[in-house]
Amino acid sequence: MTRARALLIVPLAVFVGIVVLLYSGFGLGRADLLPSALVDKPFPDFELPTLAGEPPRRSRDDLLGEVRLVNVWATWCPTCAAEHDELARITGETGIGIVGVNYKDDPNAARAWLAERGDPYLFHIIDAHGDLGVDLGVYGAPETFVVDAAGVIRFKQVGAVTADTWRDSIAPVVASLQAAAP
């Protein structure tokens, strides 16, 4: 009888093993973990048209001199719309300059989108075919990079910038960079 009982526990034991295996799956191969090797590499060179049209083009030099956020966004991306207010709040409160990369988008739609929601950005460059996106290793919009005064990427956020991610992971990086090079 005891042996028969032991046999009946087998399904439970197998199941526990499966749950442990499935749980271990969470830690593996997560694309949204910080790509550490990207940090401390210079922001790729670019020379692209601007959304405002004035000046007509911007290049990597326009990023330099201050700590900036570079935000990859598009009108086709609902998360970008959700993130928009938070970016406005951040630049309003901290004064940090945000550069927009309008990614694989229709420039007219993008202008209308900004006209409606307000434009807290320093300026926007148009990456119509995603070439800069390729250089930046963009998975999808939105993504946000912290770039230091020398034009080196110090942090990458895949997905929306929220009050939580700003407070917990981005703001500390920005603060330490600003403290290091006033």
Next chain:
Amino acid sequence: MTPLRRQRAATVLFVLAGAGVTLAVAMLALEQDINLFYPPEQVVAGEAPIGKRIRAGGMVAAGSVAHDDTGLGVSFVVTDYQGSEFRVDYEGLLPGLFGEGEGVLVAGQLRADGVFEAEEVLAKHDENYMPPEVADMMAATGEQP
């Protein structure tokens, strides 16, 4: 043993033996069909086996896609934007989402001359999807021109 017990013992034995043998066969078959994934860095460094079915992936280098003039042969370069890149030869139709500058996953064999002979080409699924191996590799190495 009573006939009933004997029958039960025989049934249990039969069930266990049948299930055991089949699962052993399954595991053996599984071992044969495993395809390992290699990023461009390892392909270039010669860490990937020659002539064995493997998978590799990265980004399709811009301007590298070339169709031949007569058939459906096509070749392109897969790169990790870290200086490691290799050529892929493929005979057949490319998937609809295949494109330069997009993520790609190829399955096939590496030839001794370093060219990857693909039997299968998988492209990234949509804006928000990339073959997981490629996404991981990009995340792990970062990619700078």
Next chain:
Amino acid sequence: MIPEIGHFAVVAALVMAMSLAGAGLAGAATGRSSWVDACRGFAAAQAGLILLGFVLLTVSFLRDDFSVELAAAHSNTLLPWQYKFSAVWGNHEGSFLLWTLVMAGWTLAVALAGGRLEQAFFGRVMGVLGLLNVGFLLFLLLASNPFARLAPFVPQEGNDLNPLLQDFGQIVHPPMLYIGYVGFSVAFAFAVAALLSGRLDAAWARWSRPWTNVAWAFQTVGIALGSWWAYYELGWGGWWFWDPVENASFMPWLAGTALVHSLAVTEKRGAFKSWTVLLALATFSFCLVGAFIVRSGVLTSVHAFAVDPERGLFLLILLAVAIGGALTLYAMRAPAIRSRLQYGGLSRELLLLVNNLLLVVAVAVIFIYTLYPLAYEAATGGDRISIGPPYFNRVFVPLMFVLAGFLALAPAARWKRTPLTVLRRIGVLFGIGAALGVLVSLLLGGVLKPAATLAVALATWIVATHVDDFRKRRGVRPLGYLGMVTAHVGFAVCMVGVAVTSEYSEGIDARMAVGESVEVGGVSYTLTALDRVRGPNYMADRAVFETDEGARLVPEKRTYFARGDVMTEAAIRPGFFGDRYVTLGEPVADDAWGVRIEHKPMVRWIWLGALLMAFGGLVAMADGRYRRLASRDAALAPA
């Protein structure tokens, strides 16, 4: 306001589910019949409220209310209305709302039909179903709220539905599949209630059988629709890919098939009780594991919903509690039941045991395949592997052949002991089957392909033994028997389709310019035109092929406006004995395109067979014997 009301309705439904769980379980435990009776009201309220929530979400989609995040992300003003409708469940949140709706629907059905059940048992069944939906609704509300708003800025235009899902098959496939998936929760609830009450007898099996049959039938249709969709919509002629998401629906189907058969033995002979209970628990467990696989992102697949580890963790906890709890109960209570039964060498009991064994091993084979890459990655610290589908040819296909062989013996087999005289007749019928197998193979390709020949031989044998038995039974053909025969013939038809398509398909990838011709399977295809056309929400390259049989095939390659997605729209000329299948690849030069032209003989038999199987399940469900005997059981049951 509309989405808020919907949200509120679902919150209220959660309260109803909690009340249902509490009233059912506590009422059964304390013997308060008024509490148990209240379950019907709670079940009805739960179903009504979720339906309201679902309808209101659908209204938001139809009205292009892009302030609802889900609509903004998955719909578009240009989307044809029927796809706005199906876009509601073409995403994680909406499809899970559908899941809870189906769950509430099943609960209500059991509540309405369960009048003949013994009071305490009915209470426990209601309680378990209520508890399950508490879990699902919590997951919906806490981790995947479909009613979330995009505030304060509202997009002018939505992101559009993935074009792969803009299709009739995708309107019907998910609801069918969910009715099946979730339907197994009824067998699960019956099993848990039986374990709780210690009443694991033939009556329990009799109650479970019709419910299990219906769930199984719907899941069969759901899987067949999914396969059919993949065939014409993915554009490359494949109808099954052994993809984790497909496996997630196939594993519970196989386990459910085993359950349907095992329940028969338990009902008729009182045997295999512990085993049948375990199968009932396992079948629904595989449904939950499947939902986890599809929605957690732990295993990647082209079909999977967007990855969200937080949701995955929530689901994993839900799964661990539901299945872990049931299996713990099983380990504690199942020993109370032992079957004392003898059966002979070729009895129906033994055949059904073999059936169960083969199906469970088949599940294990797929399960190992699906999870092995994960285990490998965990063990090696991050090496990614994939396993090639040839694995299935070596392991799964032989299993199915053995299963088919035993299936042919099924109608002749009798309970306890099968008289040996019938075996001779079966042997003769096998001879007929083998001859036909060889003949069909030769007619199809002029060459003998072993797997196809064997499949046709076995299938003919199955049909022959069933028809033979059917003729002999003149006058004694209850619906349960007719259902079985239909389903078994369906299996044979499906097997022929699978084997013949796999072995005798022909196809080429060709480079073609206008005016050029190629020949495939004795038919000549000429590319007569190439142009660009505009659809409601896409632009397309369109090619026109004409065959020397006089057929016109027009495949397209579409680019959808909203997301820039590219889709291949295959041109298919269907036929009972084979399809002509043309896909447009890509331009390889200024005037030439890469195209794929295929002949897929008997491919439709796969889905036809599946439909027959499902129909058989429904016919068997309608058998009045279950209900008459169930009433008798209830009358005899101790109050």
